Amino acid sequence: MDYQFAAIEKKWQRFWADHQTFKPEDSTAKPKYYVLDMFPYPSGAGLHVGHPLGYIASDIFARYKRLKGFNVLHPMGYDSFGLPAEQYAIQTGQHPAITTEANIATYRRQLDQIGFSFDWGREVRTSSPDFYKWTQWIFMQLFNSWYNKDADKAEAIDKLVKHFEQHGSAGINAVCDEEVLTFTADEWKALDDRAKQTELLKYRLTYLRESTVNWCAALGTVLANDEVKDGFSERGGFPVEQKKMMQWSMRITAYAERLLQGLDTIDWPEPLKEMQRNWIGKSVGALVKFRISDFQFRNSDKSEIENPKSEIIEVFTTRVDTIFGTTFLVLAPEHELVTSLTTPEQKANIKAYIAQAKKKSELERMADAKTVSGAFTGSYAINPVNGEKIQIWIADYVLAGYGTGAVMAVPSGDQRDYLFAKHYNLPIIPIIDIQKIETEADPTKEGRYINSGFINGLTYKEATVAVIAKLEEMGTGKAKVNFRMRDAIFGRQRYWGEPVPVYFKEGLPYLIDEKDLPLVLPEVDKYLPTESGEPPLARASNWRYKGTEAYEHSTMPGWAGSSWYWYRYMDAHNDSEFASKKAIEYWKDVDLYIGGSEHATGHLLYSRFWNKFLKDIGLVIAEEPFKKLINQGHIQGRSNFVYRLNYTLIPKNADKFEKIEDEVNWHDDVIFKLPLIFISFEVVERIKYNSQYRTDTENFINNEYLKDELNKYEGKVLLTLKPENIVSKIHVDVNIVENDVLDFTAFTKWRPELHNAGFISDGGKYICGWEIEKMSKSKFNVVNPDDLIVRYGADTLRMYEMFLGPLEQSKPWNTNGIEGVFKFLRKFWRLFHDDAWNFIVSGEEPTKVELKSLHKIIHKVEEDVERFSFNTSVSSFMIAVNELTDLKCNKRAVLQNLVIILSPYAPHICEELWVLLGNEPGTLSLAPYPKFNPAYLVEDEFAYPISINGKTKINLNIPLSFDLKETENFVLAHADMQRYLDGKSPKKVIVVKGRIVNIVL
RNA sequence: GCUCGGGUGGUGGAACUGGUAGACACGCAGGACUUAAAAUCCUGUGCCCGUCAAAGGCGUGCGGGUUCGAUUCCCGCCCCGAGUACCA
Structure with missing residues (x-):
C-alpha cells in the first residue's frame, strides 16, 4: 500500500488511547523523567500552527526518553480560568463554564490529532472544583504562615503566637508590615481576639492591606504589574489608573533573596534568568x-x-x-x-x-x-x-x-x-x-x-x-x-476565578473550615460588578459562610492555579491531599519545562515562590520546581498580499485629463460594475515608476482587457497619476496561496463577489507580496494545523514544525517547505516497499556502507535531541533516507533501528512499519534505543582539503594511517600540487590529522 | 539609556570546542516519463569574469586586529528584535 497517512494516524491514535500506552509505570525501577508543557488557556479561536511548536518538541523529548529507558511523566491540562470567557459571559450571559467546556473540547480534538504522547488520565483544569479545592487549600496554608528571617523559611503562625505568649514581640525577626506593635507577653495576652488577629495579619504570608493598585475601569478589575504595559492593560489595551483598595497580597518579598539565589542552581536560558534578576532588583x-x-x-x-x-x-x-x-x-x-x-x-x-x-x-x-x-x-x-x-x-x-x-x-x-x-x-x-x-x-x-x-x-x-x-x-x-520587587496583589474583582476561602467577621478575615473546601463558585445573575462597585460575587444571593458571615467577594488572580499545577499531575485524582507524599517523593520536580518567555516575571516567578513555600512547610521536596527550562520561539504570521490597480474612468474622447476629482460623480456608479484588476508582485514597482510600462498597461486594459465593458460605458481607463496611489495592498488569505502563487479558483471561492476580477502578471502566475506580521484573523495569515493534517498528516506537520529552524528562535510561519518533509516521509515508506507497494524487507546482513549510514544517524540524533536541536536531526534523517534509497537498502537490521530512532518525530508511520516488521503492536514506544557503535564510522582514508595560504585549492585522498610527516610528503609530492608550488619550497606546512593541510608559500 | 538575543544565497536554515562556508529543504531553470495532469526521477543553481570547459577573483552587516587558517576569538561601529526603565 501507498503511504496512507490519514488511516494510519487515526488507527494509532485510537490504539494509544485505548491501551493507555503513555501512562507511566507505578513501579519505580526505572529512573523517572518529568516533561512538562506550559498548559494552555483554551481560547475560543482554537489552536493555530504556532501553539503546538513547544508541545511537539516536548513530545519528541518525552518519547525519546522512554526509548532511553526512563519512566516518563508527560501530562497535559488547561489553565481554564481567565478573562476572555468572562468577557464573553458579560456580553452573552452564557456561563463561562459552558464556553470553557466547549473550547476545551476543540483544543482536545486538535491536540489529539497531532499524536502527542500525553497521559490524559492525569488531565487537570484549574477551573474545576476538584482542582481549585487545593488552590484554596494552599492559600490557607499561606494565611497560616509567617516568614522567620532567622530560620530563613516560612513557619506556622501558631509558632509565632506561642512566641508572643511567652516572650512578646521581642526576639522576632520576621518579614512583615512596617508598622507592627512592640509588646510584652503579658500585653499580648491582654489583647482581645480582634486586636490579636489584626496584629497577626501583619505577619501572614497572604494578608489584606490597603494597596495602590492598577485599576482598569474598562475591565472592572485590578491588574498585576506584569499585566500592565505602558499604562494600558496588556489584554484589551484599556487605560489603567492608580487606585487605593483593600487587597489580598502575597508576601513574595520574603523570598526575594532565595528567588535570586535559586537562579544560579537551575538550567534556564540566561536571558530569562536575567529578566527575573532585574525584576527582583x-x-x-x-x-x-x-x-x-x-x-x-x-x-x-x-x-x-x-x-x-x-x-x-x-x-x-x-x-x-x-x-x-x-x-x-x-x-x-x-x-x-x-x-x-x-x-x-x-x-x-x-x-x-x-x-x-x-x-x-x-x-x-x-x-x-x-x-x-x-x-x-x-x-x-x-x-x-x-x-x-x-x-x-x-x-x-x-x-x-x-x-x-x-x-x-x-x-x-x-x-x-x-x-x-x-x-x-x-x-x-x-x-x-x-x-x-x-x-x-x-x-x-x-x-x-x-x-x-x-x-x-x-x-x-x-x-x-x-x-x-x-x-x-x-x-x-x-x-x-x-x-525592587513588591508584594504581589492576589485578588481580582472578577467572577471567573477561584473564590478566596475567607469570610469576614467584624471586618476581619477568617479562614473557612478545611472540611468546607472546595468553596464553590456561586451562581450569579450577571457577571458584572454591582451598582455599588462590588465584585460580581456580591450578586450571589444567600452566599454566606454558615448562612451568616459574608465571604470575600474578590476571586484569585489568573496565576493562582498555575503556581502549583505540576504537582497535581503527579497524583491527579487524590481527594484527600493535593498530591500524595509517595507521588511527590517519586516525581519530585519537573526535569524539562517548555514554554514561552512571556511568563518570565509572572507565572515562572510565582511558581518558584509557591514551590519554596510548600517546601518550607514540608509538603514538597525540591527547592526549585523546574530544573531545566526551554523557551520556544514565537511563530509569527506571514501575510500575503494582492495589489489592486487603482484606476479611474474618463470619457472615451478625453485626451488630457488632470483633475480626476471633477469626474468622480460621473464614474462612481459605473466603476464598481467593472471588474477589479490585480497586478502581480513583480510588476508593482515597474508600474509605479516606469511610465512607459504604465502607458502600455493602460492601452492593454483599454483595448483588450476590458474592451467590451468600456465600450458599453463609453469610457476609458486612466491609471491614477500619483505613483504611490496606483496600487492598493490588500491582505489575501494565505491558505489560498502556495509558494506565493495565488490559486485563482480558490480565490473566487474565497471572494465569490470578485469572480470576474482580472489578474495581470508576467508569466501567467500571479505572485503575491508578503510581509511578517502578528498571526491574526484580520490579517488572513492564520494557518490552522487541522488543514495541514488533512493534507499532509500529523507526522509531516510534526517534522515540519521542527524543520522550520531552531526551537528557541522566533520565526515566521511559512508553509512553503512542507512538501519537502512530506516527500521525505513517502521516501521513507518506500524503503520498505517495492514498486507495486508490496511490503518487502530482507533479512540479509547489511553492508559496511549501510551500517555506516545507520550509525551516523543513531549518533547524530542522540546528540541533537540532547541539545534540543531538532531541526538538524530532521535534516539528518533526510540524509540517511537519501543514502539508503541510493543503496537500495531494505534490510531489516538497518530499517528496524531507523524506525525506532525516527519514532519520536513521526510516531504514527513508525508504529505502522514497526508492526509490518512483525513486532507486537504498541511496543515501539518502549523499545530500546539502538546502541551507537563508533567502529562503523571509522574511515581508512580522508579527502583532505589542501589549502595554499588558507585558501582551499584541491582535495586529496590520503590514508589516515599516515602520520603528519608522511601526509605532508604525500601532498608535496603529488602531481596536482606542482602547479601551485611552482618550483618554490613552502615556508611552512600545517597538517591537522583528519581535517586539513595548509601550505604557506 | 541599560540588559539580553541576532545579522550567512532568491527563501528557511547548516557549519558541534578556530580547520573544505552554504549541509538539508524550499524556490527557480532545464530535462525524462505521460495523450494530459498529478506523482516520480535526473541535471544545474552564492556572486562576478569567462562561448562550453578549465582557470581566476569576490564572498558570512561594516572597519580593523590576532592566527598558517576566522561565520567562529579580540577591539570599534552600524542595523534588527526582545525585555526594562528617573530603582538613588
Missing part, C-alpha cells in the same frame, strides 16, 4: 539618617506637633562612599515630611509643584524623563559625616515607592543629581581624584577619595566599609539591601 547599599536643621513643624496640625513623626530624613543609597559629595537632599513629592518641612515662603511653590506632579500620568512622567523639575522646601538637613548644612528639595525623579522615597544627591557621581544641580545652581563637589565632571557626572569607582574627610586617600572598597562602620558607630546609618 536587588541593590546593596545603606540607609543613612540626615537630621533636619531647626525642625519646627511648620504645618499647624496639632497632633503632629505633639507626636512628631520624625526629625530625621532617611535615605537609601548604593554609593554610601560618596556621602561627602552630598550637596542636597531630594524627597519624592508624596513623601510624608514634605508638608512639615515646607517654610511659609516656599509653601505656594511646593503646593504648585505637587499639584503638577500629581496630574502627570505615569506615561507623561516617563516621556518627561529628560526635563528637570523640582522645588525647594526652604528647610535644611545636616550631613552626618561632616556637619554640612544642605538644602532639602522635592522632585518627581525620586519615587515614593522605592527605598525610603528620599535620596542624598551627589551631583558629581549621579547624572540625574548632576542635571538637577546644574539646573538649580546647587554645588557640585568632586570626591574622587580622577573624576571628570566638567560636562556630566562621573560615577567611577576607580581612584582615591578627595574632599572626603576621614576617607580621603582610600579606595572604593575601603571607603564603603569605613563609612558604614562610622555611621553605625554614630547610630545614624547601617548597611541595607533593597529590592
Whole structure:
C-alpha cells in the first residue's frame, strides 16, 4: 500500500488511547523523567500552527526518553480560568463554564490529532472544583504562615503566637508590615481576639492591606504589574489608573533573596534568568539618617506637633562612599515630611509643584524623563559625616515607592543629581581624584577619595566599609539591601476565578473550615460588578459562610492555579491531599519545562515562590520546581498580499485629463460594475515608476482587457497619476496561496463577489507580496494545523514544525517547505516497499556502507535531541533516507533501528512499519534505543582539503594511517600540487590529522 | 539609556570546542516519463569574469586586529528584535 497517512494516524491514535500506552509505570525501577508543557488557556479561536511548536518538541523529548529507558511523566491540562470567557459571559450571559467546556473540547480534538504522547488520565483544569479545592487549600496554608528571617523559611503562625505568649514581640525577626506593635507577653495576652488577629495579619504570608493598585475601569478589575504595559492593560489595551483598595497580597518579598539565589542552581536560558534578576532588583547599599536643621513643624496640625513623626530624613543609597559629595537632599513629592518641612515662603511653590506632579500620568512622567523639575522646601538637613548644612528639595525623579522615597544627591557621581544641580545652581563637589565632571557626572569607582574627610586617600572598597562602620558607630546609618520587587496583589474583582476561602467577621478575615473546601463558585445573575462597585460575587444571593458571615467577594488572580499545577499531575485524582507524599517523593520536580518567555516575571516567578513555600512547610521536596527550562520561539504570521490597480474612468474622447476629482460623480456608479484588476508582485514597482510600462498597461486594459465593458460605458481607463496611489495592498488569505502563487479558483471561492476580477502578471502566475506580521484573523495569515493534517498528516506537520529552524528562535510561519518533509516521509515508506507497494524487507546482513549510514544517524540524533536541536536531526534523517534509497537498502537490521530512532518525530508511520516488521503492536514506544557503535564510522582514508595560504585549492585522498610527516610528503609530492608550488619550497606546512593541510608559500 | 538575543544565497536554515562556508529543504531553470495532469526521477543553481570547459577573483552587516587558517576569538561601529526603565 501507498503511504496512507490519514488511516494510519487515526488507527494509532485510537490504539494509544485505548491501551493507555503513555501512562507511566507505578513501579519505580526505572529512573523517572518529568516533561512538562506550559498548559494552555483554551481560547475560543482554537489552536493555530504556532501553539503546538513547544508541545511537539516536548513530545519528541518525552518519547525519546522512554526509548532511553526512563519512566516518563508527560501530562497535559488547561489553565481554564481567565478573562476572555468572562468577557464573553458579560456580553452573552452564557456561563463561562459552558464556553470553557466547549473550547476545551476543540483544543482536545486538535491536540489529539497531532499524536502527542500525553497521559490524559492525569488531565487537570484549574477551573474545576476538584482542582481549585487545593488552590484554596494552599492559600490557607499561606494565611497560616509567617516568614522567620532567622530560620530563613516560612513557619506556622501558631509558632509565632506561642512566641508572643511567652516572650512578646521581642526576639522576632520576621518579614512583615512596617508598622507592627512592640509588646510584652503579658500585653499580648491582654489583647482581645480582634486586636490579636489584626496584629497577626501583619505577619501572614497572604494578608489584606490597603494597596495602590492598577485599576482598569474598562475591565472592572485590578491588574498585576506584569499585566500592565505602558499604562494600558496588556489584554484589551484599556487605560489603567492608580487606585487605593483593600487587597489580598502575597508576601513574595520574603523570598526575594532565595528567588535570586535559586537562579544560579537551575538550567534556564540566561536571558530569562536575567529578566527575573532585574525584576527582583536587588541593590546593596545603606540607609543613612540626615537630621533636619531647626525642625519646627511648620504645618499647624496639632497632633503632629505633639507626636512628631520624625526629625530625621532617611535615605537609601548604593554609593554610601560618596556621602561627602552630598550637596542636597531630594524627597519624592508624596513623601510624608514634605508638608512639615515646607517654610511659609516656599509653601505656594511646593503646593504648585505637587499639584503638577500629581496630574502627570505615569506615561507623561516617563516621556518627561529628560526635563528637570523640582522645588525647594526652604528647610535644611545636616550631613552626618561632616556637619554640612544642605538644602532639602522635592522632585518627581525620586519615587515614593522605592527605598525610603528620599535620596542624598551627589551631583558629581549621579547624572540625574548632576542635571538637577546644574539646573538649580546647587554645588557640585568632586570626591574622587580622577573624576571628570566638567560636562556630566562621573560615577567611577576607580581612584582615591578627595574632599572626603576621614576617607580621603582610600579606595572604593575601603571607603564603603569605613563609612558604614562610622555611621553605625554614630547610630545614624547601617548597611541595607533593597529590592525592587513588591508584594504581589492576589485578588481580582472578577467572577471567573477561584473564590478566596475567607469570610469576614467584624471586618476581619477568617479562614473557612478545611472540611468546607472546595468553596464553590456561586451562581450569579450577571457577571458584572454591582451598582455599588462590588465584585460580581456580591450578586450571589444567600452566599454566606454558615448562612451568616459574608465571604470575600474578590476571586484569585489568573496565576493562582498555575503556581502549583505540576504537582497535581503527579497524583491527579487524590481527594484527600493535593498530591500524595509517595507521588511527590517519586516525581519530585519537573526535569524539562517548555514554554514561552512571556511568563518570565509572572507565572515562572510565582511558581518558584509557591514551590519554596510548600517546601518550607514540608509538603514538597525540591527547592526549585523546574530544573531545566526551554523557551520556544514565537511563530509569527506571514501575510500575503494582492495589489489592486487603482484606476479611474474618463470619457472615451478625453485626451488630457488632470483633475480626476471633477469626474468622480460621473464614474462612481459605473466603476464598481467593472471588474477589479490585480497586478502581480513583480510588476508593482515597474508600474509605479516606469511610465512607459504604465502607458502600455493602460492601452492593454483599454483595448483588450476590458474592451467590451468600456465600450458599453463609453469610457476609458486612466491609471491614477500619483505613483504611490496606483496600487492598493490588500491582505489575501494565505491558505489560498502556495509558494506565493495565488490559486485563482480558490480565490473566487474565497471572494465569490470578485469572480470576474482580472489578474495581470508576467508569466501567467500571479505572485503575491508578503510581509511578517502578528498571526491574526484580520490579517488572513492564520494557518490552522487541522488543514495541514488533512493534507499532509500529523507526522509531516510534526517534522515540519521542527524543520522550520531552531526551537528557541522566533520565526515566521511559512508553509512553503512542507512538501519537502512530506516527500521525505513517502521516501521513507518506500524503503520498505517495492514498486507495486508490496511490503518487502530482507533479512540479509547489511553492508559496511549501510551500517555506516545507520550509525551516523543513531549518533547524530542522540546528540541533537540532547541539545534540543531538532531541526538538524530532521535534516539528518533526510540524509540517511537519501543514502539508503541510493543503496537500495531494505534490510531489516538497518530499517528496524531507523524506525525506532525516527519514532519520536513521526510516531504514527513508525508504529505502522514497526508492526509490518512483525513486532507486537504498541511496543515501539518502549523499545530500546539502538546502541551507537563508533567502529562503523571509522574511515581508512580522508579527502583532505589542501589549502595554499588558507585558501582551499584541491582535495586529496590520503590514508589516515599516515602520520603528519608522511601526509605532508604525500601532498608535496603529488602531481596536482606542482602547479601551485611552482618550483618554490613552502615556508611552512600545517597538517591537522583528519581535517586539513595548509601550505604557506 | 541599560540588559539580553541576532545579522550567512532568491527563501528557511547548516557549519558541534578556530580547520573544505552554504549541509538539508524550499524556490527557480532545464530535462525524462505521460495523450494530459498529478506523482516520480535526473541535471544545474552564492556572486562576478569567462562561448562550453578549465582557470581566476569576490564572498558570512561594516572597519580593523590576532592566527598558517576566522561565520567562529579580540577591539570599534552600524542595523534588527526582545525585555526594562528617573530603582538613588
